[in-house]
Amino acid sequence: MGQHVIKMPDVGEGIAEAELVEWHVKVGDPVNEDMVLAAVMTDKATVEIPSPVEGIVAWLGGEVGEQISVGAPLLKIEVAGDGNTDAAATPRPAEPLAEDEDAPAQPAADTRETSLKEEPDGGGEAQDAPVSARRQPDKTTSPAGKATRDRSLPAQTRKEGDRPLAAPAVRLRAREAGVDLRFVRGSGPAGRITHEDLDLHLDAGARPGTAAARAPDNRVTDFKVVGLRRRIAEKMQVAKSRIPHITYVEEVEMDALEDLRAALNTRKRDDQTRLTLLPFLLLAMVRAIREQPSLNALYDDEAGIVHQHGGVHVGIATQTRNGLVVPVVRHAETLDLWSCAAEIARLAEAGRNGTATREELSGSTITITSLGALGGIATTPVINHPEVAIIGVNKMQVRPVWDGAQFLPAKMMNLSSSFDHRIIDGWDAAVFVQRIKTLLETPASIFIED
């Protein structure tokens, strides 16, 4: 870290000083390039001072209303890298130890160091050092008081790689607060981190680009769980607490189905609904259920009876503004591809705008859940109680697939499906999903009657 010193610019007309009329920043603020830092006024105009660099304000050169000489330091910005005044950032390795300027060991006075220490008049103690805004002006506890703060005092900042310098109590507090002291600026002698520095850091939160802890937000906002949210909560609670879920994830190669879908969509009539993946999946499920009817069932666990249904009523979990609703495609076994697509679209719309009837939102025997484009790699769907199975659709992505000789790009999609393990054995669950996989990978088989 280095410091970039911004000096009062020559605002024209040969004036020697300008009045500081406004600060747009304060110490500790992050600033970007071109951000306005301050406004100064001459007889004729107010001039805004932009920042030439990105960094953090380390020091302000005066109070509003003060006259500041042209060329005097106006403000200092801590920047990544060396800054325009390297004396503060990179202590010279072989600095003479003698405080006494006349000591023979001391080489010719270092003018860079000297100029840095010479602050403008009028600020007194508070302006004496770049970091002094953070320092308690307590002369009794500071051995680096006015008398000893002479020009040959060593650099104040820490070198890269140095361990942060802090008393044990400060280190303990920092550790308990989860603060890495390497990211805390030390205002004390030799860059020592004081309790005040730590307070400041905790108050200000982490600096941009650092990994230190942010200021904790202790706000708690209460919301009453009512309406649809409460229904969802109750339903999820029942499902998760009563049903021992088994979740099975399998990937499906979708190229064939996607080709078919694209071909059908280009040739469709205007009155036909554009095909998504869902109608295909629905029909594949109908086919698979024909072979494994036990998946299409409601389990009344209190009575100890499984109601296995002939009709396939597929609930489609739909996200609405208020929360999750599950409109139901009734008797999917009676629908062809296009009518299935139309029914899904209609129900989804009704679910979303809240016009779905009670009948349309109940009576499902199996459910599909899809997060669409957000779908992720895998999910662990929660069964729509009292059903025994739910099929989750994950996001389709082009992934490399090994064909035995090489990797080929393939449109891959995962199905994450959960089953009620009390009724459905893992084996049957896997057979069911594998069957759907086969149907989707060879989509013609969905439509060919045995």
Place this chain on the structure above:
Amino acid sequence: MRDIKCQLLVIGAGPGGYVCAIRAGQLGIDTVIVEAEKPGGTCLNVGCIPSKALIHAADEFAKASAFAGGDTPLGIQTGEARIDYPRTLEWKDGIVHRLTNGVSGLLKKAGVKHVDGWARFRDGKTVHVDTATGTQTIEAEQIVIATGSNPVELPGLPFGGDILSSTGALALTEIPKSLAVVGAGYIGLELGTAFAKLGSQVSVLEAMDRILPAYDEELTRPVKKRLEALGVTVLTGVKAERHAKNAGTLSYTNGTQAGTVPADAVLVTVGRAPATEGWGLEELDLTMDGRFIAVDDQCRTSMRGVHAVGDVTGEPMLAHRAMAQGEMVAEIIAGKRRAWDRRCVPAVCFTDPEIVSAGLSPQEAAKTGLDVRTASFPLQANGRAMTIERDDGFVRIVARADNHLVVGVQAAGSQISELASYFAHAIEMGARLEDVAQTIHAHPTLGESFQEAALRTLGHALHI
């Protein structure tokens, strides 16, 4: 016997173990500590404490002898000095007893259950303890290994009879006429010096080319001088060979020449080794760091739920390091955020004069690539040192050249051990030379030499 289940089991009640258990008890952790001997470990029973008692007794006797001999500038004269050594031992044992009882009391007060016996791991969560009444099984969620260290034996000079470890030397019932000390580390020199003052004819044999090889030569010079003044024979670069019991001699060679020193007894102090045997380490398959159990900055071993503290985890094998580790581990187990971030572990040799080292020596600092400045202040120029008739020694500061941060302090001097914590404090607080220089040091004290050393490093000492 009913199995014990607890949250924390500490194996070994030395400084690391007992501090860990006390702190854990204070924090409400259900804690059990197992120890086969008296609580307090090496430190309280056969180490720091009894040796310091013996050193003090020897110092007092040496003073009395000097007074009797009339060779003191103080003008004090007394009759012949005599020592009732059994009574000395009784006094020493009384101190040990008081302290070990104190530790028992503290453990009790903290609600720690104490199991008396030898622990052996069955697995990472279970320990069998051989107690006087049978085998006790203890099952713990967390275990702290604090088994300490043991004196190292030489193959040619196995402990037993007249071949003594430090433990044996402290238990001698009479002062040997002659004593050969093999190994001129701090333990050997501390005890050797004490017996020399008590009247033994002491010879010190060291394989390296100088005494206290762990410390730099400048620091050990005052000790060397004092040993000579006390009439101790110091042989460096020699190898001890064989003890001839009847002749009362110990033979040695230095490669080309052989010789003997008088040795009614032989004290072997060639180091200490971590106690890693006999308690079932092999059941755990822990990652080792050489002879030591490897631990991270939270004293965690490679096995979840198993911690280790103290000598068994590495150098420096010092009681205060173990205590700090033990305290930290208890707090970590209690859920507090802690990690080892200490800047220094001060070390003290209670030789004559005493030696203190905190932080980096000039050589160590140079090795780490630091540009440092060093200056020392001789006790010859310290008023207090003169008034206690001991102006040998010095205080030396090592500070960074760029920001004057004090990174190390070393000192040699009579009673200088009392400044060890002060030096460590300065380093932990991140003191710069100016901080030390600007602190008013009470006059007349030995501590003033620390301030003067700081001033001298800055180029303007006042009293030299």
